[in-house]
Amino acid sequence: MSDSQNPFVRVQQDDFDLTTEVNWLRNEHADVGAVVAFVGTVRDINEGDDIQQLELEHYPGMTEKALEAIRQQAHQRWSLESSLIIHRIGKMQPKDQIVLVAVASRHRENAFEASHFIMDYLKTNAPFWKKEWTPEGERWVDARLSDEQAIQRWLKD
Amino acid sequence: MVNILYFASLRETFGQAQEQVPAQFRTVGELVQSLAERGEQWRTHLLESNAIQVAVNHDIAHRETPIKAGDEVAFFPPVTGG
Numbered sequence A: 001m002s003d004s005q006n007p008f009v010r011v012q013q014d015d016f017d018l019t020t021e022v023n024w025l026r027n028e029h030a031d032v033g034a035v036v037a038f039v040g041t042v043r044d045i046n047e048g049d050d051i052q053q054l055e056l057e058h059y060p061g062m063t064e065k066a067l068e069a070i071r072q073q074a075h076q077r078w079s080l081e082s083s084l085i086i087h088r089i090g091k092m093q094p095k096d097q098i099v100l101v102a103v104a105s106r107h108r109e110n111a112f113e114a115s116h117f118i119m120d121y122l123k124t125n126a127p128f129w130k131k132e133w134t135p136e137g138e139r140w141v142d143a144r145l146s147d148e149q150a151i152q153r154w155l156k157d
Numbered sequence B: 001m002v003n004i005l006y007f008a009s010l011r012e013t014f015g016q017a018q019e020q021v022p023a024q025f026r027t028v029g030e031l032v033q034s035l036a037e038r039g040e041q042w043r044t045h046l047l048e049s050n051a052i053q054v055a056v057n058h059d060i061a062h063r064e065t066p067i068k069a070g071d072e073v074a075f076f077p078p079v080t081g082g
Helices: A018-026 A062-077 A108-125 A145-154 B008-014 B028-036 B040-047
Strands: A009-012 A034-041 A053-058 A082-088 A090-092 A097-105 A128-134 A137-140 B002-006 B018-021 B053-056 B059-061 B072-076
Touching: A009 A062, A018 A034, A018 A082, A018 A097, A034 A108, A053 A082, A062 A082, A062 A108, A082 A108, A097 A108, A108 A145, A128 B008, B002 B008, B002 B028, B008 B040, B008 B072, B028 B040, B028 B053
Parallel strands: A009 A082, B002 B072
Antiparallel strands: A034 A097, A053 A090, A053 A128, A082 A097, A128 A137, B002 B018, B053 B059, B053 B072
16 A cells, blocks of 8 residues: 555645646545635745745655545545645745645535635644745744644534 | 654755665654754754655654654655645
């Protein structure tokens, strides 16, 4: 079994096309009434410094496993028809797309909440690391306390 | 042998991405203790850091997690994807 062959969890260098992926996701689900797609992109500023380039590193094998576990949790918690996580690795420039989380369900509430849940857990549980280049040189991005706090909302129920 | 992986800032700090050590440690904690004896960098970043995370065979682990020959043990800083 290879996690890298899971079509619903993809870690890749290549960019992705939102329309293509959303169409693929809902293609076999005529009962889908809502698709929520979140796209994360590279900002040109962080911690007050200009960002020239970003590099994403991951842990092959564990990253895909962690993403699939998050996806499965979302499917257990909400009634969903299908979901997709694409995360890019390697070097990226400001404005590039980094991550896509798309969730398809019969009704919008489930898709909104599940996509939010998947992104929050991706931020804190999936092994990816960002390095950024500023005019002063390169540096590893520090984890944010706000990301850690964001998952608290899902622990209350 | 136990296969050890280091990621991101840890890889750069230790100057290596991967190494193999004899499978003579019962737990992650014992392995960390041994690695920390290599010097200050190792002690600071592996033993004394509260932030560092460890995984055994792709599952998040703890100092009490047992390890055996053939296991893959990964050390990494807090994750920053998305």
